[in-house]
Amino acid sequence: MALARILVTLSILLLSNLINAHSNEDKTITFSTPWIRLLPPTVMHTAAYVTIDNSSNKPDTLLNVTSTVVNSLSVHQTKNVDGMMKMLSADNLQIPAHGKITLAPGGYHIMLMGLESSLVENQEITMTFEFKNAGEIEVVFPVVKR
Ligand SMILES: [Cu+2]
Numbered sequence: 001m002a003l004a005r006i007l008v009t010l011s012i013l014l015l016s017n018l019i020n021a022h023s024n025e026d027k028t029i030t031f032s033t034p035w036i037r038l039l040p041p042t043v044m045h046t047a048a049y050v051t052i053d054n055s056s057n058k059p060d061t062l063l064n065v066t067s068t069v070v071n072s073l074s075v076h077q078t079k080n081v082d083g084m085m086k087m088l089s090a091d092n093l094q095i096p097a098h099g100k101i102t103l104a105p106g107g108y109h110i111m112l113m114g115l116e117s118s119l120v121e122n123q124e125i126t127m128t129f130e131f132k133n134a135g136e137i138e139v140v141f142p143v144v145k146r
Helices: 002-025
Strands: 029-037 045-054 060-066 070-081 084-089 093-095 099-103 108-115 124-131 135-144
Touching: 029 124, 045 093, 045 124, 045 135, 060 070, 070 124, 093 099, 099 108
Parallel strands: 029 135
Antiparallel strands: 029 045, 045 099, 045 108, 060 093, 060 124, 070 084, 070 108, 124 135
16 A cells, blocks of 8 residues: 555656646647658658657647758658558648657658758758647758668
């Protein structure tokens, strides 16, 4: 019993710390480990990956992704359709309340098409993500060889 009470007290303490951390910045959407895959210089398209976290108690919707240095950005999902890997567009991607969406190779990704010039390793590309509730958020993506 005593142990259970200590555990409950501990988890309440941890929880209140988390809540404080979020209310400090008032940011409901946060991004972690953004990266863009470096492809050979002749390939004028590539993909970007990131984990999007939603700390609010409402789902949010990704409406648009833009960048001043890439002509066309769109959200795609790689899917196995009848044994063939296909890329389907994934407009209006939903980030669940108190949840996250991971964009990773083999699944969701942001497709960069019509690059004006080839990317170089460690180059940084800024993208603006527009959410229905959270508004516009800028994220810097490093170009990584992986
Ligand atoms: Cu794609």
